[in-house]
Amino acid sequence: MKYIAKIENQEFTVEIIDEKHAVVNGEVREINFESIRGHSTFSLLVDGKSYEANIYQENGEWEVLMRGRRYSVQVDDERERQLRAAAGASRPPKGDFYLKSPMPGLVVQIPVQEGQEIEEGDVLLILESMKMQNELKSPRAGVVSRILVTPNENVERKQTLLSVK
Numbered sequence: 001m002k003y004i005a006k007i008e009n010q011e012f013t014v015e016i017i018d019e020k021h022a023v024v025n026g027e028v029r030e031i032n033f034e035s036i037r038g039h040s041t042f043s044l045l046v047d048g049k050s051y052e053a054n055i056y057q058e059n060g061e062w063e064v065l066m067r068g069r070r071y072s073v074q075v076d077d078e079r080e081r082q083l084r085a086a087a088g089a090s091r092p093p094k095g096d097f098y099l100k101s102p103m104p105g106l107v108v109q110i111p112v113q114e115g116q117e118i119e120e121g122d123v124l125l126i127l128e129s130m131k132m133q134n135e136l137k138s139p140r141a142g143v144v145s146r147i148l149v150t151p152n153e154n155v156e157r158k159q160t161l162l163s164v165k
Contacts, residue, residue, distance in 0.1 A: 002078040007071050008121075040103070040157070054103050056158075065102040068132055072139040096145065097164040099136055101155045105129030109151055110162075116144045118164065125149075125161055138164060 005012045015023040022031050032045040036052075044051040053066040062073040109126040112118060123135045124144070142164040149161050 004076050004078065006074040056102065063100075063102055065134060068134050070102060070134065070136050097138070097140060097142065099124055099138075099161045099163070101127060101157055101159045101161055102134075102136075103127075103129045103157050105134075105155060107149050107151050107153045107155060107161070108133055110147060110149070112144045112147075112162075114144055114147055118142060118144060124164075127155070136161070140164070 001015070003014045003016075005014055013023075013025055017023060017028070020030060020032065022029050030045075030047050032043075034043050035041070036043050040054050040056050042053050042055055044053060051066060053064050055062060055064050057063070062075060064071045064073055105127040106129070107125060108128045111123055111126070118124070118138050119141045120138055122138050124138050125136045127134045127136055145163045145165040147162045149155060149159075155161065
């Protein structure tokens with residue numbers, strides 16, 4: 001089965017061959033993917049290069065925090081995508097977007113204000129966790145409708161931080 005992953009308007013076709021190999025955009029990659037430190041932190045080896053990522057599913061999308069960046073990842077299997085294309089449908093438009101903390105941490109800075117218009121990719125909040133500062137960015141354009149935390153506040157994983165209309 002092939003999967004199509006969309007990350008920041010870039011698509012990747014992924015086909016799992018076996019437990020140690022996958023084809024990504026036509027190239028065979030050696031992989032190793034294991035859970036560490038509980039359920040949401042993973043160790044990923046791709047062609048001998050090591051990555052650590054926090055991964056969780058939220059509202060039908062995957063949220064990945066890796067190397068201080070947060071990525072929203074949409075994954076479809078090939079069959080699902082073909083059925084949607086045949087029906088002339090695309091992903092339904094989303095309602096309000098709720099930024100949730102991908103991990104426990106400390107709110108360092110909130111560079112936006114309620115009522116502010118933002119673009120896709122704008123930094124909404126900077127969260128410090130495990131001595132790293134992580135920029136949490138907006139996955140779409142909109143207006144910041146509500147900010148629920150303050151700088152220097154400790155937050156828990158999956159805690160709603162702010163919303164965008």
